Amino acid sequence: MSFGPGSALSDARADSVRVAHSAVVTGTARLGEGSLLAEGAVIRSHGTGVEVGTGSAVLENSVVVGTTGIPTIIGRRTVFGHRCLVIGAAVGDLCEIGNASILMPGAVVGSRVFLGEGTLVPAGTTLPSDVVAVGRPARIVRSASDDDLVRLATLRGGDLSLPAPTATTIQPTQERTAMGQLYEYRGILPVVAASAALFPTTRSRATSSSVNARSSAPASRSSVTPTGRSVSATTSRSSRTPSCTCCRTTILSSKAA
Numbered sequence: 001m002s003f004g005p006g007s008a009l010s011d012a013r014a015d016s017v018r019v020a021h022s023a024v025v026t027g028t029a030r031l032g033e034g035s036l037l038a039e040g041a042v043i044r045s046h047g048t049g050v051e052v053g054t055g056s057a058v059l060e061n062s063v064v065v066g067t068t069g070i071p072t073i074i075g076r077r078t079v080f081g082h083r084c085l086v087i088g089a090a091v092g093d094l095c096e097i098g099n100a101s102i103l104m105p106g107a108v109v110g111s112r113v114f115l116g117e118g119t120l121v122p123a124g125t126t127l128p129s130d131v132v133a134v135g136r137p138a139r140i141v142r143s144a145s146d147d148d149l150v151r152l153a154t155l156r157g158g159d160l161s162l163p164a165p166t167a168t169t170i171q172p173t174q175e176r177t178a179m180g181q182l183y184e185y186r187g188i189l190p191v192v193a194a195s196a197a198l199f200p201t202t203r204s205r206a207t208s209s210s211v212n213a214r215s216s217a218p219a220s221r222s223s224v225t226p227t228g229r230s231v232s233a234t235t236s237r238s239s240r241t242p243s244c245t246c247c248r249t250t251i252l253s254s255k256a257a
Contacts, residue, residue: 030167
């Protein structure tokens, strides 16, 4: 695991809940004092299905999902690295969760657990406290050593004490940065699929919104209804077929639209 995730706690004031400008909370979540929801992170809570403990951090582009029936409960002073996915799992105190780790519904992770980057904890799996686990699926490779705990203390400012549990209710937020323009790539203009759901922005109107692209060809536009459905789109100005499979798929999808 990188040094970055553990040191992120120093950025959050001990008496505040820090929600980054680009972070999004849908539903109602409970965050403890000194907790951090970093840039691009998303909490999706049905009911009050997500709790983030005092002094814990969910770093950039991570997603935390919980429901009333299968909640996600994160303990105190635990750090999730970048691009993690947590769905209905319980995590203890003082854990270091490596970048891009995935915790599936019903997973239980004890306290002072170290997960290597990209670790997958399957549904219903229990990891006891004071272990190091890696892999997909997660397997325990050893108990946490004294050196591991020393490193953990370093990442926590030399202090492994646990603060009293606290909770602040966070109401739903909206994405605060409006979507920019969509630009052509190799003559292909991206379109918004009919199945896509668009979250409102501060620049959105209640009745409709649109996504525009700047092009030297005649204007191409995807009109988007308030429900987030694309209702029309033009094909690209170029008829040439790119060499990559994914671009070819985009062309076929555009023609089908």
